[in-house]
Amino acid sequence: MRNPIRIVMNKELARVFNDKKMIFSLFIMPAILMVAMYSFMGKAANSMLEDIEEHVPVIYIQNAPEGFGDFAGKSGIIANIQYKEGNKTDEDIKNGIFEGNTDLYVVFEDDFLNKIASYDTGSQAPEIKTYYNPSEDYSKEARDKFLSLVAEPYRQTLLSERVGNLDKLTVFVVDRDPASSIIMDESKAGGKMMGMLLPYLIVILLFTGPMSLGIDAITGExxxxxxxxxxxxxxxxxxxxxxxxxALSVLSCLSAIVYAGSIAFSLPKLYEGMESANMVMTVTPLQILMLLAIMLTLVYLYVSIVAAICVFARTSKEAGTYVSPAYIVVLVAGILTMFSGNKETPLGMFAIPVYGSASAIQKLLVNELGFSQFGLSICGNLIAAAIFTIIITKAFNSEKVMLNA
Amino acid sequence: MIEIQNLTKVYKLSKKQMAKQKTKKNSKVAVQDVSLRAEKGEIYGLLGPNGAGKTTTLRCIATLLQPTDGSILVCGHDTVKDSEAVRKSIGFLTTDIKLDPQFSPKYMFYFFGRLHGLTDQEIEERKKELFSYFGITEFEDKKIEELSTGMKQKAAIAVSLVHDPEVVIFDEPTNGLDIVTARSVTEYLKKLREEGKLVLISTHIMTEAEKLCDRIGIIISGKKVMDGTLSEILEATGGEDLEDAFFHLYKQYSKEDED
Known part of the structure; x- marks a missing residue:
């Protein structure tokens, strides 16, 4: 005789796989959406960066010392530099910055070069005052460029005029070759970025499958x-x-794989052109097995939570209302791990269902997951899932719950 | 056979239900002290108005509900202590138990056949017999949601009989069916009786009870007020036909109930 568990499971799977609309909405549409969304976000972020890069900033300069105009011209800064004349007041220019029409206003102290020339030890050095608007990307970028491309070389030039050979001033240097200074575990560095985002995504995305499927399979029936x-x-x-x-767990895993696959496929698109493009992920087969084990227990836990809620709801609408708060709890658990920083998570915390799994996935991605932490996170999920399964079975035996009697 | 002894079923009411039924009592007696016995090879009909307790009684026999008091034996198995054995020996059909609309009659037939532990060969043989009798064969692969009401009911009956049960319990089996389909259903119930099965139906259609049932139990306000063959009931009440007899009893017992 065939096992009734398998017969029921096969029927639940057939319900989804015999329905083209269900297959599309569960597996194909999310993949298309994810890829489209991430490509779009990547494109938008890229074009924003490019736009800032290409923008020609408008810079006003007040009291420019003699020869500064030539110096700025040769510095290589691409900007529309205007030397303030009498027709514009300080206020006009500052308003321009406030409104975003002007990007930077640079004011040299009166008699700038003379003050430098007549500098005595102990007296106050003359000032270049800048006005900019940090809330405007263009303005911030204009100031950064002006400081690095114009102001700093100008300071060096004036300094070498004063002391002759600048090397005399150099006592020591730090890191002549910066690239050779970096000693890091590349998989850990790559994992750190992923480690922040992935647990959150896995913990949340795994919930979406049970949420839509569970309501129909339990309350709907x-x-x-x-x-x-x-x-x-x-x-x-x-x-x-x-x-x-x-059956719900199998379907949820499949839907999670679709989500994870489309994220893996789309993430590089998101980071195209962004600084954090050098993500190196190296995972060992053992890590993959551990990740799978965590994900499987998490999926079963989610399915049992959703089913336990659905079994008590009288209508699908009611079930939807009851499931939402559970989703919020899961969201919060995911977000908590995202912002946990470098603080060491106490061992006991790994036994907390959902939160423990998210923390464990995070540790796993930076090569720091110990077996006790792994074991606790899995046990936490399984114990909670078993409790929910018992509750569901009790509810299935209750005539009040099943037949509204 | 089915043997019910002093069956009482009390529903607890939630505050919402109490308000809905305009009652201050937090419980409702659906069935009170009902005893009956139905034997193999007969069609027993439970007759009563809506809300009399017919469906509750049938659900208790089918192990969906537990009696508050009393006991029920089906083919010698207690519905509480040995509910699985009871479910193996019965085919149960009510209007509020439906087949999955997304599946075909053939899929559901195989699904329930397998749940009852039949082999695919046994299921195929039963399917040939039942589907050809009810004329389901030609639409056996269509989704149930695409079928007419009559077709759905026929498919549901066929599926409930997949395991060739000893006891067949149908709650208002011809409800909502056209006259042709209704006739084919009642004919099949008679065929089951000839095969030596026990058929228990509930109905509020007097003519159906008159024509179909060997014995009739009349339920009013949760109590069985009389049972026997049609002629026994007519004799005891002095009515001309079953409807007449029923109203005679109804007047008598609903009055008592008010008192």
Missing amino acids: KERGTLASMLVSPAKRSQIVLGKLL
């Missing part, structure tokens, strides 16, 4: 009266429950 037909068959209630939960 109860509502339609099709569940009762199974209750009068000789199958045990616990077998029906397990069959349903396992």
Whole structure:
């Protein structure tokens, strides 16, 4: 005799796989959406950076010392530099910066070169005062460029005029070759970026499958009266429950794989042109197995949570309302790990369902997950899932819950 | 056979239900002290108005509900202590238990056949017999949601009989069916009786009970007020036909109930 758990499970799977609309909405549409969304975000971020790069800043300069105009011209800065004449007041220019029409206003102290020439030890050095608007990307970029390309070389030039050979001033240098200074585990560095984002995404995306499927498979069937037909068959209630939960877990895993796959495919698009493009992820087979184990227990936990909520709801609408708060709790658990920083998570915390899994995935991606942490996170999920499964089975045995009697 | 002894079923009411039914009592007695016995090879009909307790009684027999008091034996198995054995020996059909609309009659037939532990060969043989009797063969691969009401009901009946049960319990089996389909259903129930099965139906259609049932139990306000063959009931009440007899009893017992 075939196992009733498998018979029920096969039927639940057939319900989805025999329905083209379901396949499309569960597996194909999310993939298309994710790829499209990430490519779009990447494109938008790129074009924003390019736009700032290409923008020709408008810079006003007040009291420019003699020869500064030539110096700025040769410095290589691409900017529309205007030397302030009498017709524009300080206020006009500052308003321009405030409104975003002007990007930078540079004011040299009166008698700038003379003050430098007559500098005595102990007296105050003359000042170049800049006005800019940090909330405007163009303005911030204009100031950065002006300081590095114009102001700093200008200072060096004036300094060498004063002391002759600048090398005399150099006592020591730090890192002549900066690239050779970096000693890091590349997989850890790559993992750190992914480690911040991935646990959050996995923890949340795994929930979306059970949420949409569970409501229909439990409350929907109860509502339609099709569940009762199974209750009068000789199958045990616990077998029906397990069959349903396992089928939901399989479907949720598939949907999670689709999500994860499309994220993996699209992430490089998002980071195209961004600084953090040098992400190197190296994972060992053991890590993949551990990740799978965490994800599987997490999926089963989610399915049992959703099913436990759905079994008590009378209508699908009601079930949707009840499931939402659970989703928010999951969201918060995911976000918490995203901002946990470098603080060491106490071992006991790994036993907290959902949160422990997110922390464990985070540790796993930076090569720091220990077996005790891994074991605790899995046990935490499984114990919670078992409790929910018992609750569901009890509910399936209750005539009040199943038949509204 | 089915043996019910002093069956009482009390529903607890939530505050919402209490408000809906305009009652201050937090419980409702759906069935009170009902005893009956139905034997193999007969069609037993439970007759009563809506809300009399027919469906509750049938659900208790089918193990969906647990009796508050009393006991039920189906083919010698207790519905509470040995509910799986009871479910193996019964085919149960009510209007509020439906087949999955996304699947075909053939898929559902195989699904329930397998749940009852039949082999695919046994299921195929049963399918040939039942599907050809009810004329389902030609639409066996169509989705149930695409079928007419009559077709759905026929498919549901066929599926509920997949395991060739000893006891067949149908709650208002001809409800909502056209006259042709209704006739084919009642004919099949008679065929089951000839095969030595026990058929228990509930109905509020007097003519159906008169023509179909060997014995009739009349339920009013949760109590069984009389049972016997049609002639026994007519004799006891002095009515001309079943409808007459029923109203005679209804007047008598609903009055008692008010008192």
